[in-house]
Amino acid sequence: MPVEQRAAGVQSVQRALDILEVAEAAGGGCSISAMAAATGLPLPTIHRLVQTLTARGYLRQLPDRRYCLGSRLVPLGAGANALLGERAAPVLRELADGLGESANLAVLAGERAEYVAQAPGVYSMRTFTEVGRRVPLYCTGVGKALLSALGDDEARAILRRSTLSTHTATTIVELDALLDELAAIRARGYAFDEGEMEVGVRCVAMPVSVPGMAPMALSVSGPAVRMSDDLTGRAAPALVRACAALATALT
Amino acid sequence: MPVEQRAAGVQSVQRALDILEVAEAAGGGCSISAMAAATGLPLPTIHRLVQTLTARGYLRQLPDRRYCLGSRLVPLGAGANALLGERAAPVLRELADGLGESANLAVLAGERAEYVAQAPGVYSMRTFTEVGRRVPLYCTGVGKALLSALGDDEARAILRRSTLSTHTATTIVELDALLDELAAIRARGYAFDEGEMEVGVRCVAMPVSVPGMAPMALSVSGPAVRMSDDLTGRAAPALVRACAALATALT
DNA sequence: TGCCAGCTTCCATCATGCGGAAAAAGAAAT
DNA sequence: ATTTCTTTTTCCGCATGATGGAAGCTGGCA
Numbered sequence: 001m002p003v004e005q006r007a008a009g010v011q012s013v014q015r016a017l018d019i020l021e022v023a024e025a026a027g028g029g030c031s032i033s034a035m036a037a038a039t040g041l042p043l044p045t046i047h048r049l050v051q052t053l054t055a056r057g058y059l060r061q062l063p064d065r066r067y068c069l070g071s072r073l074v075p076l077g078a079g080a081n082a083l084l085g086e087r088a089a090p091v092l093r094e095l096a097d098g099l100g101e102s103a104n105l106a107v108l109a110g111e112r113a114e115y116v117a118q119a120p121g122v123y124s125m126r127t128f129t130e131v132g133r134r135v136p137l138y139c140t141g142v143g144k145a146l147l148s149a150l151g152d153d154e155a156r157a158i159l160r161r162s163t164l165s166t167h168t169a170t171t172i173v174e175l176d177a178l179l180d181e182l183a184a185i186r187a188r189g190y191a192f193d194e195g196e197m198e199v200g201v202r203c204v205a206m207p208v209s210v211p212g213m214a215p216m217a218l219s220v221s222g223p224a225v226r227m228s229d230d231l232t233g234r235a236a237p238a239l240v241r242a243c244a245a246l247a248t249a250l251t
Numbered sequence: 252m253p254v255e256q257r258a259a260g261v262q263s264v265q266r267a268l269d270i271l272e273v274a275e276a277a278g279g280g281c282s283i284s285a286m287a288a289a290t291g292l293p294l295p296t297i298h299r300l301v302q303t304l305t306a307r308g309y310l311r312q313l314p315d316r317r318y319c320l321g322s323r324l325v326p327l328g329a330g331a332n333a334l335l336g337e338r339a340a341p342v343l344r345e346l347a348d349g350l351g352e353s354a355n356l357a358v359l360a361g362e363r364a365e366y367v368a369q370a371p372g373v374y375s376m377r378t379f380t381e382v383g384r385r386v387p388l389y390c391t392g393v394g395k396a397l398l399s400a401l402g403d404d405e406a407r408a409i410l411r412r413s414t415l416s417t418h419t420a421t422t423i424v425e426l427d428a429l430l431d432e433l434a435a436i437r438a439r440g441y442a443f444d445e446g447e448m449e450v451g452v453r454c455v456a457m458p459v460s461v462p463g464m465a466p467m468a469l470s471v472s473g474p475a476v477r478m479s480d481d482l483t484g485r486a487a488p489a490l491v492r493a494c495a496a497l498a499t500a501l502t
Numbered sequence: 503t504g505c506c507a508g509c510t511t512c513c514a515t516c517a518t519g520c521g522g523a524a525a526a527a528g529a530a531a532t
Numbered sequence: 533a534t535t536t537c538t539t540t541t542t543c544c545g546c547a548t549g550a551t552g553g554a555a556g557c558t559g560g561c562a
Binding site for chain 2: 009010012013014016017020021024027028048049051052053055056058060068069070071072073074075076077078079080081083084086107108109114133214216250
Binding site for chain 1: 538539540541542543548549550
């Protein structure tokens with residue numbers, strides 16, 4: 001028995017999940033010995049677990065004998081996404097009704113933000129976000145909120161890998177400027193999008209962090225003509241309450 | 252020990268995966284006893300495994316004590332998707348170069364088709380599909396190909412739940428007509444999209460079935476003015492070859 | 503309040519997963 | 533072609549960790 005008491009649970013399942021997560025972190029592919037190094041487990045143990053996961057399609061063996069995430073995870077991920085949206089719907093609706101503008105929920109999917117739920121605002125001219133749509137992180141409210149919730153190092157690494165292209169006159173494309181922006185968001189608690197992705201769209205976004213869950217962000221967005229400073233001022237406390245409600249609904 | 256020898260592997264991991272898949276199939280939420288019934292395992296065993304999966308975010312416990320898929324699956328699903336696309340890229344490129352028109356790969360994600368890889372055609376006017384975009388099943392080439400690969404019952408159930416809205420003059424919106432179409436696709440081996448989603452876009456799509464993987468579909472699409480009967484005729488055997496190549500590349 | 507169904511905890515049992523060691527299969531160097 | 537080294541795979545006896553029957557608990561319902 002190890003000197004310290006690890007988190008309770010079924011040992012081999014814990015280890016299998018560790019392996020999945022190592023494979024995820026590795027991205028391109030991961031050898032059995034690399035997994036052993038990453039998890040601290042002996043090779044035969046890894047091998048046995050990997051066999052099981054591969055047989056079920058949760059891992060895939062590449063021609064060079066390394067392993068990567070398997071496609072059986074795709075429908076599971078999609079299912080989890082759909083459920084998230086379902087649970088969040090009432091919270092979003094209340095937020096949208098209270099402020100009059102569309103409310104959106106996004107999760108971090110890979111290196112983009114994916115909208116998983118949306119409640120339309122009350123006006124006929126409003127922003128419309130398609131559930132399932134993925135948008136860049138650096139030039140959207142939810143994206144910047146998600147980045148701010150990650151560590152500074154991780155955010156920097158993602159931004160380095162991204163192509164920072166100019167969508168509008170206000171898009172921030174300098175790495176340093178973006179990092180400053182993230183620091184400001186962390187200090188303030190929420191992010192603005194001043195038409196950085198699409199001209200005339202203003203957005204207030206807040207990171208939602210629920211322990212043990214993928215990072216999420218909640219936002220309210222609408223035409224800049226209606227998204228006055230007054231409205232964004234009222235949006236902030238409403239978002240705080242909605243985040244708390246979400247945390248409760250999803251826990 | 253059960254009378255018959257089940258597939259080899261680590262028992263508790265197998266059971267944990269069974270539970271995830273039961274939760275996926277249940278969709279909305281699944282009680283512990285329902286899982287026990289579905290898997291044939293005793294309650295305490297299920298309970299212990301579910302605890303472990305919940306602690307890691309792979310399941311979530313709802314307020315009514317039932318369980319559903321957890322959000323830790325979202326990034327894993329996204330990662331698996333990205334890898335799929337990476338492996339498929341060379342096959343798509345060859346297909347696109349051979350025919351001159353854009354080649355696309357989509358997987359079944361929930362009840363929509365999600366593009367996971369794309370290779371652009373050689374002409375400046377061509378269809379452009381964004382990787383990560385999700386499109387309806389009933390009015391797209393890849394979607395219909397995916398539906399045809401599912402059972403008739405499953406396809407019917409999905410179509411019933413979908414809103415069949417008219418995108419263009421050729422969109423098929425009657426359930427019976429769609430089921431006939433699926434039967435024709437199964438007989439022919441591939442699907443056509445005659446501008447059903449977007450006017451002037453013609454597409455040939457073929458289901459790709461790799462054992463133990465989520466259903467996928469491969470398509471070639473381009474402007475109707477270039478997608479002559481002659482070209483679609485040549486596309487069919489090219490798709491067959493590409494499907495075989497994909498199956499090899501992904502196995 | 504009392505009943506009942508479903509969930510959770512307990513714990514003795516032993517089947518199951520464990521991991522050291524050695525064989526096998528590749529990869530790299532000679 | 534042969535050797536050497538690395539990495540993966542198989543083997544197997546041991547004891548750890550998972551198992552599931554039974555008992556206790558909780559929350560919903562009448």
